[in-house]
Amino acid sequence: MKRDGKKICMIIGDPVEHSLSPVIHNGGYKALGIDKEYEYLMENVTPEDLKAFIQKVRDENILGVSCTIPHKETVIPCLDGIDETAKTIGAVNMIVNKNGTLQGNNTDWIGATRPLVKVCDLKGSSAAVIGAGGAGKAFVYGLTNAGCKVTVYNRTLENAKPLAIQFGCELRSLDDQDQIKNTDIICNTTSVGMDSDESPINKAYLNKNQVVFDAVYSPLETRLLKDAKEKGAQTIPGTEMLLHQAFAQFQLFTGKEAPQKAMRQALMEHLSER
Ligand code: ATR
Numbered sequence: 001m002k003r004d005g006k007k008i009c010m011i012i013g014d015p016v017e018h019s020l021s022p023v024i025h026n027g028g029y030k031a032l033g034i035d036k037e038y039e040y041l042m043e044n045v046t047p048e049d050l051k052a053f054i055q056k057v058r059d060e061n062i063l064g065v066s067c068t069i070p071h072k073e074t075v076i077p078c079l080d081g082i083d084e085t086a087k088t089i090g091a092v093n094m095i096v097n098k099n100g101t102l103q104g105n106n107t108d109w110i111g112a113t114r115p116l117v118k119v120c121d122l123k124g125s126s127a128a129v130i131g132a133g134g135a136g137k138a139f140v141y142g143l144t145n146a147g148c149k150v151t152v153y154n155r156t157l158e159n160a161k162p163l164a165i166q167f168g169c170e171l172r173s174l175d176d177q178d179q180i181k182n183t184d185i186i187c188n189t190t191s192v193g194m195d196s197d198e199s200p201i202n203k204a205y206l207n208k209n210q211v212v213f214d215a216v217y218s219p220l221e222t223r224l225l226k227d228a229k230e231k232g233a234q235t236i237p238g239t240e241m242l243l244h245q246a247f248a249q250f251q252l253f254t255g256k257e258a259p260q261k262a263m264r265q266a267l268m269e270h271l272s273e274r
Contacts, residue, residue, distance in 0.1 A: 025253075028250050065097075091106060128153055133189065136154075
């Protein structure tokens with residue numbers, strides 16, 4: 001679709017109005033001086049309307065679509081193909097329209113691993129992934145692929161079994177977390193701590209040798225990250241996951257390298273104005 005002559009990308013979800021993706025992507029277009037050529041929008045698409053929306057992507061030649069909850073799995077049958085990574089993870093978080101062929105990819109695992117690679121060696125490290133939903137799966141995929149020994153911790157053991165089996169991980173109940181004290185990397189992928197002062201991890205198990213990554217980004221510094229900082233651990237906020245999955249999408253949508261600094265700045269400015 002070319003609205004006012006622009007190539008259109010957009011994020012879909014239900015709800016979607018709080019998405020920060022438009023701010024990040026449009027910030028990137030502006031920084032590269034391609035904001036007259038590209039525009040990134042958002043659209044609330046309900047599960048019932050998903051099929052019709054995908055038809056619109058074809059009819060109006062929309063260039064790219066980022067997918068968030070609840071569409072990451074259900075959109076797969078509507079597409080012409082998905083890449084191996086998305087197949088393994090069982091979810092897509094973006095669709096690229098290549099001359100009418102809709103290809104699904106997954107960049108969430110990139111958002112999970114790139115921020116960690118910047119601060120520690122993944123190969124040979126031990127990692128605790130808290131949670132076994134979509135975000136948990138992206139972390140487990142990325143970390144095991146990079147040579148980390150991953151233990152999945154989940155509130156409901158039964159729900160996490162398929163994930164642990166698929167990736168050959170140890171599995172523990174979230175009530176049984178004392179082994180976290182011997183773990184190099186800790187990743188929270190649950191919503192615990194989102195707009196609350198709760199942490200999924202007992203502070204007693206955090207220490208200065210660890211890297212603690214919280215996928216939650218509201219607040220920017222969650223209770224888990226505050227506790228980790230107080231114990232001297234290295235911390236990574238959820239905005240880094242958001243940014244790194246977006247950098248990868250930006251490249252796949254536009255074919256241009258993402259202007260990372262400008263995209264991060266656009267996000268931070270937006271968050272500080274809220
Ligand atoms: P997403 O796709 O965003 O990761 P999800 O599929 O709903 O979201 O996954 C949520 C994950 O967070 C699950 O692992 C869930 O644990 P259960 O399997 O026990 O439901 C976990 N989770 C959600 N709320 C939680 C809470 N209050 N305490 C502990 N774990 C929680």
